[in-house]
Amino acid sequence: MKDREIENSKNNDMDEQQIIKWLKKHCKPIRDEVILGIGDDTAVIDYSNDTYLLLTTDVVVDRVHFISGRVSPYGIGWKALGVNISDIAAMGGSPLWALVSVGMEKNKSDICKKIYKGILDLAKQFNIDIVGGNLSRSEVLFINIFLAGIVKKEDLVLRSTGKPNDILFVTGTLGGAQKRKQFSFIPRIHEAKKIIEIVKPSAMIDLSDGLASDAKKLAEASNCGFEIEAERIPVSADASRKNKIFSALYDGEDYELLFAVSPEYESLIPDSINDVSITKIGRLTEKKQFLLRYQ
Amino acid sequence: MKDREIENSKNNDMDEQQIIKWLKKHCKPIRDEVILGIGDDTAVIDYSNDTYLLLTTDVVVDRVHFISGRVSPYGIGWKALGVNISDIAAMGGSPLWALVSVGMEKNKSDICKKIYKGILDLAKQFNIDIVGGNLSRSEVLFINIFLAGIVKKEDLVLRSTGKPNDILFVTGTLGGAQKRKQFSFIPRIHEAKKIIEIVKPSAMIDLSDGLASDAKKLAEASNCGFEIEAERIPVSADASRKNKIFSALYDGEDYELLFAVSPEYESLIPDSINDVSITKIGRLTEKKQFLLRYQ
Numbered sequence: 160m161k162d163r164e165i166e167n168s169k170n171n172d173m174d175e176q177q178i179i180k181w182l183k184k185h186c187k188p189i190r191d192e193v194i195l196g197i198g199d200d201t202a203v204i205d206y207s208n209d210t211y212l213l214l215t216t217d218v219v220v221d222r223v224h225f226i227s228g229r230v231s232p233y234g235i236g237w238k239a240l241g242v243n244i245s246d247i248a249a250m251g252g253s254p255l256w257a258l259v260s261v262g263m264e265k266n267k268s269d270i271c272k273k274i275y276k277g278i279l280d281l282a283k284q285f286n287i288d289i290v291g292g293n294l295s296r297s298e299v300l301f302i303n304i305f306l307a308g309i310v311k312k313e314d315l316v317l318r319s320t321g322k323p324n325d326i327l328f329v330t331g332t333l334g335g336a337q338k339r340k341q342f343s344f345i346p347r348i349h350e351a352k353k354i355i356e357i358v359k360p361s362a363m364i365d366l367s368d369g370l371a372s373d374a375k376k377l378a379e380a381s382n383c384g385f386e387i388e389a390e391r392i393p394v395s396a397d398a399s400r401k402n403k404i405f406s407a408l409y410d411g412e413d414y415e416l417l418f419a420v421s422p423e424y425e426s427l428i429p430d431s432i433n434d435v436s437i438t439k440i441g442r443l444t445e446k447k448q449f450l451l452r453y454q
Numbered sequence: 455m456k457d458r459e460i461e462n463s464k465n466n467d468m469d470e471q472q473i474i475k476w477l478k479k480h481c482k483p484i485r486d487e488v489i490l491g492i493g494d495d496t497a498v499i500d501y502s503n504d505t506y507l508l509l510t511t512d513v514v515v516d517r518v519h520f521i522s523g524r525v526s527p528y529g530i531g532w533k534a535l536g537v538n539i540s541d542i543a544a545m546g547g548s549p550l551w552a553l554v555s556v557g558m559e560k561n562k563s564d565i566c567k568k569i570y571k572g573i574l575d576l577a578k579q580f581n582i583d584i585v586g587g588n589l590s591r592s593e594v595l596f597i598n599i600f601l602a603g604i605v606k607k608e609d610l611v612l613r614s615t616g617k618p619n620d621i622l623f624v625t626g627t628l629g630g631a632q633k634r635k636q637f638s639f640i641p642r643i644h645e646a647k648k649i650i651e652i653v654k655p656s657a658m659i660d661l662s663d664g665l666a667s668d669a670k671k672l673a674e675a676s677n678c679g680f681e682i683e684a685e686r687i688p689v690s691a692d693a694s695r696k697n698k699i700f701s702a703l704y705d706g707e708d709y710e711l712l713f714a715v716s717p718e719y720e721s722l723i724p725d726s727i728n729d730v731s732i733t734k735i736g737r738l739t740e741k742k743q744f745l746l747r748y749q
Contacts, residue, residue, distance in 0.1 A: 174563045175589055181567060185574055186584040190550065193583050202585035204551065207502070214585060216553040216600050220592045256488065256499060258511040260598050268469045272476060279480055288488050289481040290497035290509060294470055297515045299593050303555050305511050305600035 165371045165387070165408065165449040198380070199318050200246040200365060201308070210309045215246040218303040225342070227300050232270045234342030236277025239302035242367065244285060244346035245414040249365040250317070251355050252310035253348065256290045257282065259304050262297030274302060285348060314355050316418070321362030321381030323445035325419035328428055330435050333370055333413050334406030335395025341412035351416060353432045360418035369411040375449055377417060386450045387441035408451070419443055460666045460682070460703065460744040493675070494613050495541040495660060496603070505604045510541040513598040520637070522595050527565045529637030531572025534597035537662065539580060539641035540709045544660040545612070546650050547605035548643065551585045552577065554599050557592030569597060580643060609650050611713070616657030616676030618740035620714035623723055625730050628665055628708050629701030630690025636707035646711060648727045655713035657738075664706040670744055672712060681745045682736035703746070714738055 179197075188196045194211060195203035206212035219239045221227045227235070240257065247254045259278060263271060271294070282289055287306070330347050347365070354360060364377045370392070378385045389404055395413075398406035407413075420428060428437055441452070474492075483491045489506060490498035501507035514534045516522045522530070535552065542549045554573060556566060566589070577584055582601070625642050642660070649655060659672045665687070673680045684699055693701035702708075715723060723732055736747070 174561050178563050178566050178589060182570065182584075182587075185570070188583040188585060189581065190583050193551065193585055196583060196585040197587070202551065202553070204585070214551065214553060214600075214602065216555055216586060216598075217588060218555045218557060218590050218598065220557055220590050222593065223591045255485065256497065256509065258497065258509060258600060260511055260513045262513060262515055262594075262596060266469050268473050271473050275477065275480070286484065288483040288485050288491060289477075290483060290488055290491040290499070291511060292477075292492070293512060294473060295513050295515050296518045297594055297596060298517065299557075301557060301592060301596065303511075303513065303598040305509075305553060307509065307602075 162450055162452050165451050200249040203315065206309060209312055211312055211315055213247055213250050213252045213308040213310055215243055216303065216305045217242045217246065218301055221300040230342055232273035233277035235302065236274035237281050238342050239304050240278045240281045241344055241346050241414060243304045243306035244348060245365040245367070247306060247308040248346050248348045248351045249363050249416060250310055251314040251351055252308040254285050254287050254306055254308040256288050257304055257306045259289055259292035259302065260295070262295045262299070262301045264298065265296055314359070316355065316360050316363040318362050318364045318377045319380035321377060321383055321419040321443050322421065323383050323443055324422055325361050325443045326422055326425045326439055327385060327387065327417065327419055327441045327443065328437055328439050329393065329415055329417050330437055331413070331415040332393045332395035332436065333366065333415060334403060334410055335397030336412035337399055337410050338397045340397065344414045346414060347416045347435070350432045350435050354418065358420060358424040358427045360420055363416060363418040366413045366415045366417055367411060369409045370417065371408040373417055377419070378443060378449065381443065383443040383445065384447040384449055385441055385443050386452050388452045390454055391438060391440045393436060393438040457745055457747045460746050495544040498610065501604060504607055506607055506610055508542055508545050508547045508603040508605055510538055511598065511600040512537045512541065513596055516595040525637055527568035528572035530597065531569035532576050533637050534599050535573045535576045536639055536641050536709060538599045538601035539643060540660040540662070542601060542603040543641050543643045543646040544658050544711060545605055546609040546646055546658070547603040549580050549582050549601055549603040551583050552599055552601045554584055554587035554597065555590070557590045557594070557596045559593065560591055609654070611650065611655050611658040613657050613659045613672045614675035616672060616678055616714040616738050617716065618678050618738055619717055620656050620738045621717055621720045621734055622669070622680060622682065622712060622714055622736045622738065623732055623734050624661070624688065624710055624712050625732055626708070626710040627688045627690035627731070628661065628710060629698060629705055630692030631707035632694055632705050633692045635692065639709045641709060642711045642730070645727045645730050649713065653715060653719040653722045655715055658711060658713040661708045661710045661712055662706060664704045665712065666703040669712055672714070673738060673744065676738065678738040678740065679742040679744055680736055680738050681747050683747045685749055686733065686735045688731060688733040
């Protein structure tokens with residue numbers, strides 16, 4: 160099989176890309192304490208002598224991120240908070256306080272409570288306090304969560320600081336989220352902390368849009384390209400496409416971590432943490448191409 | 455005319471009330487630094503020796519808070535941020551950092567940019583940095599903003615600390631927001647700070663749902679009732695109901711401040727601040743009734 164240039168099938172909406180570019184230009188922070196605004200998994204604010212405040216928000220919308228009726232409200236709530244916790248994990252941080260906005264049709268309090276049950280159960284696992292939010296009527300069900308966390312300054316990991324030849328690793332298995340996992344995943348907070356304790360990654364990102372798209376984001380932010388070795392990708396048994404690697408590359412919703420480590424520390428990375436596998440899948444490159452290598 | 459018991463026509467959705475009650479019970483904070491979770495205009499977090507962090511979120515949804523096509527996207531964006539700034543104002547705080555979530559149909563980047571223009575222009579007026587957010591497809595247009603701010607500990611004003619016989623004041627004029635004001639109002643940050651400088655209110659709330667509903671919230675949180683004198687209500691010239699006082703009581707979307715001041719300091723409150731009128735409209739009472747008095 161021939162090596163192939165990776166395309167990202169998600170996020171190829173030029174419209175969205177164009178708006179985000181426009182936003183980055185128009186939202187340049189004016190306050191000194193804003194270390195990082197738009198452009199990574201979370202915003203980073205100077206908080207105290209030794210910690211940064213991390214701020215993130217993510218929304219799940221009916222018929223876009225889930226289909227109500229086909230998924231339990233509990234699972235929808237779980238996912239709504241989980242995707243935000245995953246963003247804090249990717250920066251090396253700890254989640255603390257969340258605000259929850261729910262938009263839904265009137266007289267659905269049973270469904271609303273089940274959604275909240277999913278949110279609250281996951282919040283409990285990570286000691287997150289739900290400190291506010293609001294309920295609004297909406298013809299389309301959506302849940303928008305804001306999450307604040309903190310990170311020790313020395314532990315902060317960005318997506319933009321990878322270097323050519325750094326080794327790429329992923330946690331867990333990829334491509335199996337379309338079935339169930341996306342509504343019951345455990346965000347990789349503990350694994351991220353453990354990894355940072357062993358050796359601080361040069362760059363990290365969480366896998367929300369699929370390996371192809373998110374690896375590209377990490378590489379581009381780090382001014383690099385990447386090579387991923389097809390046969391190394393830890394494909395989930397639940398991957399449903401005929402070519403299972405394509406599930407891992409393009410399906411998204413895995414909420415695993417992709418991180419880069421300087422080659423000199425490669426051997427320090429364990430095969431698993433807390434029963435979550437850690438797999439070497441490739442490396443960053445100086446050449447700005449996005450290559451899937453077949454042996 | 456006879457005095458009448460005030461009913462709140464908004465927020466009488468028992469379903470919503472029931473969910474909020476359920477939420478308050480299930481979201482009791484576990485972290486010591488959470489001074490106040492669900493139950494006021496913003497959450498209050500212990501931040502540093504002399505300041506609290508304020509966290510709030512509010513959403514505007516098409517066909518609920520505005521009707522797209524009838525309102526400029528610029529005005530929708532302005533309102534989406536304005537309602538959040540108003541919540542920070544009601545606590546006596548200063549807004550700092552915002553995250554913006556927009557849900558909209560694909561290929562509407564022109565409308566999206568106009569919405570953002572409204573957000574950015576208002577953000578500039580109050581030195582707020584837009585530090586993050588996201589764009590999502592959604593069949594219904596919504597804008598959900600999260601806003602963080604700070605307040606000096608000594609300046610924090612809650613809605614729950616009013617006392618019987620405290621005098622009630624409102625800023626500006628009420629009942630005229632249905633026409634234009636709700637898409638171009640200036641949140642009362644500066645006025646709130648000036649009031650606190652002159653005499654710290656015993657309680658404060660912003661008027662989003664209408665005087666009847668919000669005065670009830672302040673009174674109930676403070677374990678009081680209230681009497682409002684009908685002829686004192688500063689009704690807007692734009693009020694559109696036949697009985698204009700009913701516009702002021704029930705229409706909502708004014709985003710003015712209602713605050714309570716101990717009777718001994720009543721005379722210190724000026725008639726206006728920055729050309730915004732300040733009007734005495736009644737008082738809190740020991741008896742837990744909500745009375746509109748006619749002379």
